Amino acid sequence: MVSHFLPFHHFPSFSAFPFLFFDFHSNTNFLSGAGSGGVKAATTACKLGAKVAVADYVVPSPAGTSWGLGGTCINVGCIPKKLFHFASQLGESRDDMEGVGWGVDRKTPHDWPKMVEGVQKYIRQLRWNAKLVLAQIGVKYYNMLAKFVDSHTIELLDPKKNKKETVTAKNILIAVGGRPTYLPNIPKELTISSDDIFYLKQNPGKTLVVGASYIALECAGFLTGMGNDVTVMVRSVLLRSFDQACAKKVGSYMELRGTKFIHGSIPSNLEKLENGRKKVSWTDKDGIERSEEYDNVLVAIGRTANTAYLNLESTGVQINPNNLKVIANEADQTNVPHIYALVIVLILDPNLLLLLLWLENFFLKDFSPIPRSS
Numbered sequence: 001m002v003s004h005f006l007p008f009h010h011f012p013s014f015s016a017f018p019f020l021f022f023d024f025h026s027n028t029n030f031l032s033g034a035g036s037g038g039v040k041a042a043t044t045a046c047k048l049g050a051k052v053a054v055a056d057y058v059v060p061s062p063a064g065t066s067w068g069l070g071g072t073c074i075n076v077g078c079i080p081k082k083l084f085h086f087a088s089q090l091g092e093s094r095d096d097m098e099g100v101g102w103g104v105d106r107k108t109p110h111d112w113p114k115m116v117e118g119v120q121k122y123i124r125q126l127r128w129n130a131k132l133v134l135a136q137i138g139v140k141y142y143n144m145l146a147k148f149v150d151s152h153t154i155e156l157l158d159p160k161k162n163k164k165e166t167v168t169a170k171n172i173l174i175a176v177g178g179r180p181t182y183l184p185n186i187p188k189e190l191t192i193s194s195d196d197i198f199y200l201k202q203n204p205g206k207t208l209v210v211g212a213s214y215i216a217l218e219c220a221g222f223l224t225g226m227g228n229d230v231t232v233m234v235r236s237v238l239l240r241s242f243d244q245a246c247a248k249k250v251g252s253y254m255e256l257r258g259t260k261f262i263h264g265s266i267p268s269n270l271e272k273l274e275n276g277r278k279k280v281s282w283t284d285k286d287g288i289e290r291s292e293e294y295d296n297v298l299v300a301i302g303r304t305a306n307t308a309y310l311n312l313e314s315t316g317v318q319i320n321p322n323n324l325k326v327i328a329n330e331a332d333q334t335n336v337p338h339i340y341a342l343v344i345v346l347i348l349d350p351n352l353l354l355l356l357l358w359l360e361n362f363f364l365k366d367f368s369p370i371p372r373s374s
């Protein structure tokens with residue numbers, strides 16, 4: 001099955017591995033910071049002689065989806081997304097295939113469970129590789145939830161076994177990422193998010209995508225390409241922080257391919273019907289009350305930083321109260337000098353950053369020229 005996804009093998013396998021990441025008290029020099037992802041960073045740090053441990057634990061989504069090691073990118077982000085796009089584009093390319101002489105079977109519908117199975121198989125391999133790399137290099141991996149007791153002490157919890165452990169660290173990197181933000185007035189468990197879509201056992205059917213972020217539009221795009229009836233509900237503009245001329249082109253192209261848009265609206269109510277469908281109500285941009293039934297409602301209105309559980313108050317580390325993100329300087333250092341925070345994942349050369357931090361030689365203070373993921 002994996003060979004079917006060959007075009008994706010060139011992806012940097014460990015490009016965005018996110019972990020809470022500790023350098024334990026040791027006789028070696030200190031390590032802190034990470035570049036594009038914890039696995040690469042952790043392994044590099046180990047090569048530099050540091051004693052390193054990572055803690056990574058996934059709290060299930062409100063719809064109950066959970067996954068393993070590797071963070072957003074591998075499990076519910078870049079990788080499955082690109083594979084779903086790949087599947088969708090293959091379906092769409094049937095039109096072109098016919099034009100150049102290939103016979104096309106249009107009677108056999110797309111097999112969603114088979115696609116999910118294939119994508120999951122690929123993701124499992126990436127997770128396994130990550131685990132193996134960590135083990136081989138000697139990084140200690142805790143599949144546990146981490147929170148601070150004080151600025152050098154971390155409590156680790158295995159919620160399934162209710163087992164706790166306390167560890168201390170000389171330098172600490174917080175790289176806890178974020179999770180989808182849900183609509184405040186709508187019960188979370190009645191909606192799905194990008195945390196769920198790649199794990200659904202069945203095709204989501206007629207879908208309302210709420211939001212106009214790149215995640216919203218990408219999900220809407222691949223679902224439309226797979227033949228689904230998809231509507232995107234946009235509060236204000238598409239792709240807010242992107243070039244608006246490009247954003248408009250993306251919107252027009254999506255409409256051309258069959259995605260529908262409702263502009264200037266947000267859901268005011270969502271009701272689960274006896275037949276399992278979701279009845280969504282909203283006020284349209286002309287002030288008229290409207291409603292429609294969907295099989296699924298996918299919410300993609302942004303992401304919230306995973307800092308609430310960390311008990312950062314016990315460390316004095318400052319966070320931005322508006323988005324809960326840890327405040328860090330250009331060198332990813334918080335106001336507590338031995339605690340670093342990966343606010344945005346670097347997608348190039350984590351080795352460079354680690355080396356810089358390792359040497360305490362911060363001659364590169366400004367990381368803004370380095371390409372980053374969102």
Ligand SMILES: Cc1cc2nc3c(=O)[nH]c(=O)nc-3n(C[C@H](O)[C@H](O)[C@H](O)COP(=O)(O)OP(=O)(O)OC[C@H]3O[C@@H](n4cnc5c(N)ncnc54)[C@H](O)[C@@H]3O)c2cc1C
Nearest residue numbers: 018056057058071072073077078145146176177178194373
């Ligand atoms: C659908 C989608 C598509 C995307 N596509 C792209 C793309 O094409 N290109 C791109 O560059 N980026 C893309 N991204 C963004 C990219 O995936 C993220 O920017 C990146 O994965 C973030 O990495 P991170 O290290 O900040 O956090 P995450 O990957 O979110 O990892 C944080 C990890 O820490 C764990 N954790 C949280 N709190 C604790 C705790 N207290 N204790 C222990 N563990 C904890 C979490 O469970 C998680 O495993 C996409 C994201 C999504 C959702």
